[in-house]
Amino acid sequence: GAVVSQHPSRVICKSGTSVKIECRSLDFQATTMFWYRQFPKQSLMLMATSNEGSKATYEQGVEKDKFLINHASLTLSTLTVTSAHPEDSSFYICSAGDTEAFFGQGTRLTVV
């Protein structure tokens, strides 16, 4: 199957700083990518749909100014957590693919 690479796999940052997470489709083009957040023992919660060349579509309750999404090319989408706070600590996962979703490895964010 296709490969989606997510980087970094783990990051620790100080409260108030920003963190960027990258999601790349390695062997296919993705006009749409999805960003999820997952808490321990829970399901994946869709945060936003990333659209190449246009603004992302955010799910209800997700702060677009805090979670900035940029999809500047057909193979790269980035999620920037701005002014991070401890409550933003979580596991973030991206996916791409038209029929079958291919997932990145996920990023464990810890804000201290």
Add this chain to the structure above:
Amino acid sequence: AQTVTQSQPEMSVQEAETVTLSCTYDTSESDYYLFWYKQPPSRQMILVIRQEAYKQQNATENRFSVNFQKAAKSFSLKISDSQLGDAAMYFCAYRPYLGGKLIFGQGTELSVKP
């Protein structure tokens, strides 16, 4: 709006035995995709099996098979000859036929006893 429900938060199976994980969904669409994903402790999401709604035949992948009941909107996963490596969270998911976001169930945590 489409919804996916997994009513079993936890399941347990003896090694080499068979276990069935339940999933029901709600949609007004006639064409769509259904998936089972596995999430082991590494948290990497792995596709287990996929079913196209227009296909009546149940999908099978080695030890994994589904029982797809379109009228009942049911999509259960059967794991035969369970192995220790099958221990993971399993998510049932729905996707519209023309693409779009995946809708996940709550997940079922499967443990395999040696």
